[in-house]
Every structure is written in C-alpha cells, then in structure tokens.
Amino acid sequence: MIRFRADLHVHTVLSPCAGRDMLPEQIVKAALFHEINLIAITDHNASQNAAAVISVAEEQGLLALPGMELQTIEEIHSLCLFDSLEQLQTLQELVDRLLPNRTNNEAVFGPQVIVDRHGEVLAHEERMLLAPVQISIQEACSFVSNLGGLFIPAHVNREAFGLLPRLGSVPPDLKVEFLEITRTAHKDTLLQKYPQLAEYRLLRNGDVHYPEDFLGALEFSAQNSSLAAIRDGLISIL
Amino acid sequence: MILQDVIEHLQLRVLTSSTNLSHVHVYQGYVSDMLSCVVAGAPNGCVWVTLLAHSNIVAVATLLEIPAIIITEGAQPDEATLERANEKEIALLSTPSPSFEVVGRLWHMGIRANDRISDLI
Numbered sequence: 001m002i003r004f005r006a007d008l009h010v011h012t013v014l015s016p017c018a019g020r021d022m023l024p025e026q027i028v029k030a031a032l033f034h035e036i037n038l039i040a041i042t043d044h045n046a047s048q049n050a051a052a053v054i055s056v057a058e059e060q061g062l063l064a065l066p067g068m069e070l071q072t073i074e075e076i077h078s079l080c081l082f083d084s085l086e087q088l089q090t091l092q093e094l095v096d097r098l099l100p101n102r103t104n105n106e107a108v109f110g111p112q113v114i115v116d117r118h119g120e121v122l123a124h125e126e127r128m129l130l131a132p133v134q135i136s137i138q139e140a141c142s143f144v145s146n147l148g149g150l151f152i153p154a155h156v157n158r159e160a161f162g163l164l165p166r167l168g169s170v171p172p173d174l175k176v177e178f179l180e181i182t183r184t185a186h187k188d189t190l191l192q193k194y195p196q197l198a199e200y201r202l203l204r205n206g207d208v209h210y211p212e213d214f215l216g217a218l219e220f221s222a223q224n225s226s227l228a229a230i231r232d233g234l235i236s237i238l
Numbered sequence: 239m240i241l242q243d244v245i246e247h248l249q250l251r252v253l254t255s256s257t258n259l260s261h262v263h264v265y266q267g268y269v270s271d272m273l274s275c276v277v278a279g280a281p282n283g284c285v286w287v288t289l290l291a292h293s294n295i296v297a298v299a300t301l302l303e304i305p306a307i308i309i310t311e312g313a314q315p316d317e318a319t320l321e322r323a324n325e326k327e328i329a330l331l332s333t334p335s336p337s338f339e340v341v342g343r344l345w346h347m348g349i350r351a352n353d354r355i356s357d358l359i
C-alpha cells in the first residue's frame with residue numbers, strides 16, 4: 001500500500017490567473033515542502049505544461065498526474081485527471097476544436113506561458129483560455145470517463161464557476177462520484193444547504209495558484225499509483 | 239446620459255468610490271449572467287446589468303471598458319472585488335431589484351441595446 005497526501009488541483013504559469021513562479025521546479029519544491037507526494041496539473045482548458053512538471057516531479061519522488069481544469073458551456077469548472085499524457089492529449093484535441101476562438105488580453109487576464117522543465121519560456125498561448133469549451137458538463141464527463149479519466153466538478157460551492165451556484169443542484173444525469181469543495185468550505189453548512197451532497201464524496205483541494213496555496217488535505221492509502229487505485233483510495237476517505 | 243442620473247433615477251447604492259459618476263456617460267446597456275456572453279456580445283462602454291457579484295465581473299468589465307455594473311437582487315461583492323473595481327475605476331452599483339425590472343427602467347430612460355449583436359447575426 002502507498003500512503004498519499006495529495007492536492008489534485010494545481011495550476012502552472014499557463015493559467016492566466018496563476019502566479020508567475022508556478023514553474024515546474026518551483027511547483028515540485030513547494031509540493032514536497034508541504035509533504036505532499038501526489039499532485040495533479042490542472043491548467044484552465046490547457047495541458048501544454050503538464051509534461052514538464054511531470055518530468056521534474058518523477059525525478060524527485062513526487063507523483064504528478066496529467067490533468068486539466070475544463071470550463072464547460074455552463075461556465076462550470078471541472079477537474080479532468082488521467083493516468084497518461086496520451087489520454088490528456090485526446091482531451092486537448094477536443095478542447096482545441098471547441099474552445100471559442102478569442103485572443104487573450106494579457107493585460108486584463110494575465111499571460112499564459114508555456115515553459116520547459118527548467119521554466120524557460122517556449123511560447124505564449126494566444127487563445128483566451130478563460131472561456132467555455134462548447135460542450136455540456138454531461139458530455140464532457142462522459143468523454144473523460146470513456147478515456148479512463150476521473151471527472152470531478154471543481155470548487156462546486158464557489159460563486160465563480162462553481163456547479164452549485166450555477167445550476168442549483170447536481171444534475172442527476174451527471175455521472176460523478178466526487179465533488180471538489182473550496183479550501184475553506186464548511187462541510188456541515190454545505191450539507192445543510194444542499195442535502196443532496198451526502199450522495200457524493202467531497203474532496204478538498206488547494207486550487208493552487210501560488211506555491212503557498214498547497215493544502216495536502218487529502219490523505220489516503222492506495223494499492224498502487226494508478227488512477228484507478230487512487231480513485232479507490234479517495235473513495236475510502238470519510 | 240450621465241451615470242449619476244441613472245443612479246438617482248433607479249436609486250442604486252454606489253459600492254465603489256473611485257469613479258466620478260458625473261463624468262461617465264452611458265448610452266447602451268447589456269444584461270447577462272454568463273461572462274462568456276458578455277465578452278462576446280456586450281458593447282464597449284455600456285452599463286452591464288447582472289446578478290453576479292464575484293471578482294471576475296471586474297476583469298470582464300476592464301476588458302470591455304465597461305464603466306459601470308449594476309448588481310441586482312442585492313448580491314454583494316466581497317472586499318477584494320470592490321478593491322479591484324476601485325483600482326480599475328469601474329463603478330459597482332447595487333439594487334435589490336431583479337435584472338428584468340432594472341433593464342425595463344434603463345430602457346425607459348433611453349438606454350438602448352447595442353448593435354454588436356445584430357452585427358453578429
């Protein structure tokens with residue numbers, strides 16, 4: 001059994017809202033400093049920095065999953081986590097087709113930087129990533145699940161891009177087991193407001209935009225380091 | 239039309255302090271609670287009516303040079319949002335009324351929809 005302390009929602013400099021020091025080496029260092037041994041790289045509607053972080057993480061004994069924070073047509077954010085970069089690339093191709101073709105305004109939203117493993121700038125992503133991919137959350141969930149990934153609506157209780165404020169409740173046809181809640185959410189208060197949440201496993205992540213945001217609130221044991229085993233481990237958290 | 243007149247006519251509560259409300263002119267309006275629709279469809283310089291109150295409304299308003307946001311149904315922006323709006327000189331105006339009523343009254347005052355949408359169709 002492997003004991004994990006995890007934060008499954010981590011941005012890099014590719015996300016316009018993330019800190020400028022969210023570079024591969026700095027991310028890995030900050031995660032290890034917080035005694036975290038499992039992270040997931042989840043940039044907004046993008047994946048180009050995942051490989052660089054994973055490569056640095058591997059060398060330092062940190063497991064980093066490839067992922068994305070997808071914004072669907074309802075303006076809801078969801079984490080999409082995978083075992084392999086190939087699976088993530090398949091999602092990226094879908095996003096490339098369905099992301100509205102608008103140019104990012106760096107002065108307003110922030111730069112979107114693609115870097116190599118040493119943090120050297122390779123390119124700037126020109127498309128505006130903070131936009132809804134033209135697919136419903138149900139369709140996106142099926143797509144990710146069919147790829148073998150894990151689909152987790154993000155910060156569901158948050159006003160901005162959270163599922164509960166946007167839709168009022170979790171749609172019964174959305175086939176998810178987990179919902180992410182915000183760093184400071186009070187579980188009992190949420191359950192009182194939305195009794196339906198008792199049917200789901202609520203996961204707290206740091207939604208890491210700056211190195212100091214790492215939380216490591218998810219602690220569990222897993223048979224191995226596959227996504228399936230991690231899912232089983234997360235299910236076992238009460 | 240001067241923003242100050244709109245504020246008085248609709249009895250809006252001014253939440254920010256950085257804008258000189260007598261110096262802002264508004265002629266067009268837009269209403270939506272979908273940020274992506276606002277980015278795609280709102281005219282520059284319009285007054286935007288929404289019940290959203292989170293900080294992203296300030297970023298969208300900055301992008302489109304929207305000088306004033308009317309936040310309806312009593313939704314309350316947090317301190318960080320107010321601070322950012324002050325910094326960007328965007329007036330945040332609050333009302334307990336629903337968006338439908340606010341838009342009706344703005345129309346009655348002579349504020350009109352934009353022609354960007356018709357350009358798109």
